[in-house]
Amino acid sequence: MIAVVLLGAGNVGQHLFEAIKKSSDTEVVQWYNRDIAKLQPFKNETDICDSIESLKEADIYIIAVSDDAIKNLALQLPFNDRLVVHTSGMTSIHDLDKSLHRGVFYPLQSFTKGKPIDFKKVPICLEALNKQHYVILQQLANALGSKSYKINTEQRKTLHLSAVFVNNFGNQLFRIAHELSDAKNINFEILKPLIVETADKINELSPYMAQTGPAVRGDKKTLKQHLKELDNSPHKLVYELMTQSIKRTHGKR
Amino acid sequence: MIAVVLLGAGNVGQHLFEAIKKSSDTEVVQWYNRDIAKLQPFKNETDICDSIESLKEADIYIIAVSDDAIKNLALQLPFNDRLVVHTSGMTSIHDLDKSLHRGVFYPLQSFTKGKPIDFKKVPICLEALNKQHYVILQQLANALGSKSYKINTEQRKTLHLSAVFVNNFGNQLFRIAHELSDAKNINFEILKPLIVETADKINELSPYMAQTGPAVRGDKKTLKQHLKELDNSPHKLVYELMTQSIKRTHGKR
Numbered sequence: 001m002i003a004v005v006l007l008g009a010g011n012v013g014q015h016l017f018e019a020i021k022k023s024s025d026t027e028v029v030q031w032y033n034r035d036i037a038k039l040q041p042f043k044n045e046t047d048i049c050d051s052i053e054s055l056k057e058a059d060i061y062i063i064a065v066s067d068d069a070i071k072n073l074a075l076q077l078p079f080n081d082r083l084v085v086h087t088s089g090m091t092s093i094h095d096l097d098k099s100l101h102r103g104v105f106y107p108l109q110s111f112t113k114g115k116p117i118d119f120k121k122v123p124i125c126l127e128a129l130n131k132q133h134y135v136i137l138q139q140l141a142n143a144l145g146s147k148s149y150k151i152n153t154e155q156r157k158t159l160h161l162s163a164v165f166v167n168n169f170g171n172q173l174f175r176i177a178h179e180l181s182d183a184k185n186i187n188f189e190i191l192k193p194l195i196v197e198t199a200d201k202i203n204e205l206s207p208y209m210a211q212t213g214p215a216v217r218g219d220k221k222t223l224k225q226h227l228k229e230l231d232n233s234p235h236k237l238v239y240e241l242m243t244q245s246i247k248r249t250h251g252k253r
Numbered sequence: 254m255i256a257v258v259l260l261g262a263g264n265v266g267q268h269l270f271e272a273i274k275k276s277s278d279t280e281v282v283q284w285y286n287r288d289i290a291k292l293q294p295f296k297n298e299t300d301i302c303d304s305i306e307s308l309k310e311a312d313i314y315i316i317a318v319s320d321d322a323i324k325n326l327a328l329q330l331p332f333n334d335r336l337v338v339h340t341s342g343m344t345s346i347h348d349l350d351k352s353l354h355r356g357v358f359y360p361l362q363s364f365t366k367g368k369p370i371d372f373k374k375v376p377i378c379l380e381a382l383n384k385q386h387y388v389i390l391q392q393l394a395n396a397l398g399s400k401s402y403k404i405n406t407e408q409r410k411t412l413h414l415s416a417v418f419v420n421n422f423g424n425q426l427f428r429i430a431h432e433l434s435d436a437k438n439i440n441f442e443i444l445k446p447l448i449v450e451t452a453d454k455i456n457e458l459s460p461y462m463a464q465t466g467p468a469v470r471g472d473k474k475t476l477k478q479h480l481k482e483l484d485n486s487p488h489k490l491v492y493e494l495m496t497q498s499i500k501r502t503h504g505k506r
Contacts, residue, residue: 090475090478108444109446109447109450110450110451110454110465112454112457112463115457117450121446121449121450122446123442125443147442149443151439151443154437155438157478157482158433158434158436158437158439158482159439159443159444161433161482161483162430162434162444163444163447164479164492165430165433165488165491165492165495166426166430166444166451167447167448167451167465168464168465168466168467168468168495168499169426169492169495169499170423170427170448170452171451171463171464172460172464172495172499172502173418173423173426174419174423175461175464176415176418177415177416178460178461180415181415184407184408185408186408186411186412186415190361190378190402190404190412191361191412191415191416192455192456193362193374193375194363194420195419195423195452195455196374196453197374198363198420198423198424199423199449199451199452200452201365201424202424202445202448203449204365204368205365207424207425207427207428207430207431208428210424210427211421211424211428212420212424213420213421214417214421215421216421221320221321222320222343225343225410226414226417229410229414234501235498237494238418238422238494238495239417239418239422241490241491242421242422242425245425245429245487245491246421246425248487249428
């Protein structure tokens with residue numbers, strides 16, 4: 001049984017709590033948050049606290065607070081030589097105080113408040129400074145049913161950047177399509193199956209092989225008609241730049 | 254039983270053939286293609302032909318050829334006053350010869366060669382010039398298990414444009430993430446669950462509500478670090494423009 005103390009009650013903290021609760025191989029022995037009010041709904045499920053001084057003993061301390069607060073919180077921990085990990089894509093392992101046994105436990109997924117997620121679908125990027133600690137992190141990921149990957153700080157930053165492209169920018173493309181279709185009284189439902197299929201396709205084909213459409217075909221007539229339709233639209237630039245990007249990838253002009 | 258003559262053996266034609274084959278309420282009575290060789294593998298499943306003169310009688314003729322070839326093929330049809338539809342997002346219903354009963358049967362989905370698709374996940378955009386023909390198209394969509402929507406030519410063009418944003422441009426974002434992660438020896442598998450979850454989320458939240466990340470948070474520190482990492486990368490412009498686009502949508506500067 002892996003004993004976990006969880007620090008932070010935001011989105012990631014809450015999803016981790018739920019995932020750990022479901023597992024029979026690990027347990028949240030205590031949940032710390034600066035503002036105890038956020039933890040009150042969970043007081044019958046684990047020991048809750050808002051005092052950093054009264055942290056219990058555990059195998060792993062998981063810091064799930066905002067990036068800016070990680071360093072400071074780690075500094076305040078009233079012990080040395082225990083395994084402390086953060087969960088941030090953008091933060092170096094070395095931002096944790098070196099009196100600690102440091103690690104990173106970065107779940108690469110989009111967590112929605114109130115929407116439970118199956119941790120089988122949450123890859124965990126692990127980093128530790130020695131083998132022994134790495135193995136403990138691996139055991140924790142396994143206990144949650146997650147696949148884990150060895151990812152160093154530099155790689156993790158690139159993953160975080162890549163995640164912005166596929167998640168935030170991908171979602172913004174959906175928003176643009178939503179705006180375009182709303183303006184013509186088109187039901188956005190029509191586009192949803194295409195959005196889901198586009199994502200699912202990468203499980204069978206590389207994005208390179210999966211590409212279709214006017215840009216990769218070099219279909220100038222369609223490109224011209226689309227640009228004409230986007231005249232005076234703020235989305236025209238996105239159309240032009242993404243078309244260029246596809247052409248570059250596929251060696252077209 | 255709705256009798257269909259299919260014209261064209263490309264990607265859409267083949268997926269339509271398979272979908273119609275599965276349904277007990279409709280049947281491909283004949284499959285025409287200019288090049289008969291492409292139809293040989295199906296010769297035991299339906300009547301195949303390469304002569305436009307020998308087309309059989311049917312309830313619906315579905316033209317599934319490239320956009321540029323639709324008009325000409327419709328002109329050559331050796332009959333009048335039969336229901337003929339095309340399957341194109343970018344082509345007007347009026348591009349079909351007016352001696353015909355004209356319609357559009359536009360499946361809005363990404364079809365992958367050799368990957369069967371459940372037509373329950375293929376919304377069909379229908380257009381006809383009178384109620385009676387519209388009802389027949391609706392019956393055909395129902396027979397395939399598809400949801401259908403009434404969409405006029407102008408709306409259909411906007412849908413096609415929107416599909417380019419979510420499908421082609423979305424896929425290009427996956428490609429960019431693939432390039433970025435490959436360059437750091439990161440397994441692209443790590444990003445796949447996030448890609449799928451990002452798409453699935455629109456079934457619960459609007460893209461507006463689903464947006465997260467540094468652009469919508471106004472997290473300047475992360476934006477700056479990401480841009481620094483993209484220095485000298487061809488993808489920096491995409492990052493900048495998509496970030497601007499998100500900020501505009503959410504009223505940030």
